[in-house]
Amino acid sequence: SNGSRVSALVIGSGYGGSVAALRLAQAGIDVHVIEMGMAWDTPGADGKIFANTTSPDERSYWLRTRTKQPLSHFLGFPIDRAIPRYTGILDAEEFGGITVYQGRGVGGGSLVNGGMAVTPKRENFRAILPSVDPNEMYDVYYPRANAELGVRTIDPAWFETAECYHYARVGRKQAQRSGFPFVFVPDVYDWDYMKQEQAGTVPRSALGGELLFGNNYGKKSLQKTYLPQIAATGRVTISPLHRVTSVTPASGGGYTVVIEQLTTTGAVSSAKSVTADTVFFAAGSVGTSKLLVKLKATGALPNLNNEIGKGWGDNGNVMCGRANHIWEPTGCLQSSIPTAGIDNWAAGGAFAEVAPLPTGIETWASFYLAITRNPNRAQFTWNPSTRQVDLNWQTAWKRAGIEMAKSIFDRINAKEGTIYRTDLFGIYKIWGDHLTYHPLGGAVLNKATDNYGRIAEYPGLYVIDGALIPGNTSVNPFVTITALAERNIEEIVANDF
Numbered sequence: 001s002n003g004s005r006v007s008a009l010v011i012g013s014g015y016g017g018s019v020a021a022l023r024l025a026q027a028g029i030d031v032h033v034i035e036m037g038m039a040w041d042t043p044g045a046d047g048k049i050f051a052n053t054t055s056p057d058e059r060s061y062w063l064r065t066r067t068k069q070p071l072s073h074f075l076g077f078p079i080d081r082a083i084p085r086y087t088g089i090l091d092a093e094e095f096g097g098i099t100v101y102q103g104r105g106v107g108g109g110s111l112v113n114g115g116m117a118v119t120p121k122r123e124n125f126r127a128i129l130p131s132v133d134p135n136e137m138y139d140v141y142y143p144r145a146n147a148e149l150g151v152r153t154i155d156p157a158w159f160e161t162a163e164c165y166h167y168a169r170v171g172r173k174q175a176q177r178s179g180f181p182f183v184f185v186p187d188v189y190d191w192d193y194m195k196q197e198q199a200g201t202v203p204r205s206a207l208g209g210e211l212l213f214g215n216n217y218g219k220k221s222l223q224k225t226y227l228p229q230i231a232a233t234g235r236v237t238i239s240p241l242h243r244v245t246s247v248t249p250a251s252g253g254g255y256t257v258v259i260e261q262l263t264t265t266g267a268v269s270s271a272k273s274v275t276a277d278t279v280f281f282a283a284g285s286v287g288t289s290k291l292l293v294k295l296k297a298t299g300a301l302p303n304l305n306n307e308i309g310k311g312w313g314d315n316g317n318v319m320c321g322r323a324n325h326i327w328e329p330t331g332c333l334q335s336s337i338p339t340a341g342i343d344n345w346a347a348g349g350a351f352a353e354v355a356p357l358p359t360g361i362e363t364w365a366s367f368y369l370a371i372t373r374n375p376n377r378a379q380f381t382w383n384p385s386t387r388q389v390d391l392n393w394q395t396a397w398k399r400a401g402i403e404m405a406k407s408i409f410d411r412i413n414a415k416e417g418t419i420y421r422t423d424l425f426g427i428y429k430i431w432g433d434h435l436t437y438h439p440l441g442g443a444v445l446n447k448a449t450d451n452y453g454r455i456a457e458y459p460g461l462y463v464i465d466g467a468l469i470p471g472n473t474s475v476n477p478f479v480t481i482t483a484l485a486e487r488n489i490e491e492i493v494a495n496d497f
Ligand code: FAD
Pocket: 011, 012, 013, 014, 015, 016, 017, 034, 035, 036, 037, 101, 102, 103, 104, 105, 106, 107, 108, 109, 110, 112, 113, 114, 115, 116, 117, 118, 212, 242, 243, 244, 245, 282, 283, 284, 285, 287, 288, 291, 437, 438, 439, 465, 466, 467, 476, 477, 478, 479, 481
């Protein structure tokens, strides 16, 4: 409540925020988590908490009056439609040259993501975060993150027979015919539940086209892993629909944190301020960067160093579809959870997940989300005239990632005698080059912060989310975000409290 004092305040309840809250609470520290999205614990009019991908409604998007589907077209037709403005689950945040998709709610990105839970290869990790001891990460913190998140790989025997993975087996056949290594991608989806979905004995989620707007069953989001453990400590208060707007040193020590309470249409219903001894920035790469850049520029935290806002990347995300021959269908029933990918990272700088097109009808398309070693990095800056934070990413910078993705798909197309689909992102547009699902960086470890996420200029302030990672993880990022947060919070709890 207004005017109260808290020991640790955590901004955001995604992976970084959940790890921080749990470990602080287990160490006996009282924690208050401020989350601008909703709690996502109450069913809507249809009896379900989350909306289906094929029928978006107000629950689907964060404060938009029109959907902004990542695949904007189908058979060349635009598919976006009007929806009521509401504090929905998926934010399609638009900057000048890129739309950044993010989860909103208690559980952050875990609510909306595909659950692909990938530990990078050790040699790649060393290139990404050279100041972090890889032995510690691979012996302790990656195993801890994988265990807490419930990461599992699909049963390979079931994969061979499941109707819902016919599309992935087609992807494998084509990858292997072109000589690419094909690998299973672990996930936090409950594979036993998915088997029952395929058998028709339980309500369908992954097999019911649920993706992007939440999974009603099956996916072990943070709602099923860290968050129940956090609740069990009895030391953590979570305030959904509350947004942090300012953090500044308090006269009597600690920090004054200004918080706005939001209505479900995004209006500010009240503003409060509390004093916190410590503040953990876990608002996600974009959220944390935007806050810190604004606080530095507007004089709330003027001594923040000049690395704040820098080193932001898109994890090299690009998407594309390929048209298969008429005798090679990919299946009407497609699990929304990708389970395998094509690894051409070492040779071509690309790792491509074989992704579903869960439309319920045969599309003869193979669809891919590629993670590439795109080297471009952008910067967040404060725009005094709009009083907003801008990001200087240029759409043309995706070209580097597209070239890397082509190292896989040009070869497959040549071998198969097939072509790219041109109807998924517009009319005659091959590449989904306008978006990322994997924002990373903006407050990079050992640059903007010390080697554990401490903001050196302001004792008691920490960064503990995807903002720490310099733009790329070579694989899907949340396992690395979780493992790095586990590493950092252990050091912080042991030495700073
Ligand atoms: P987040 O999880 O983004 O959490 C930040 C939280 O802070 C959010 O809940 C936000 O609402 C809140 N917040 C922001 N600003 C404020 C503020 N000012 N005040 C209060 N609260 C605030 N990654 C994978 O590894 N595998 C996948 O399969 C995968 N699929 C994805 C699919 C989609 C559609 C998307 C969007 C992402 C996907 N990701 C995936 C990415 C992954 O979800 C993110 O990398 C991850 O969630 C980032 O974790 P985080 O802790 O940095 O921040």
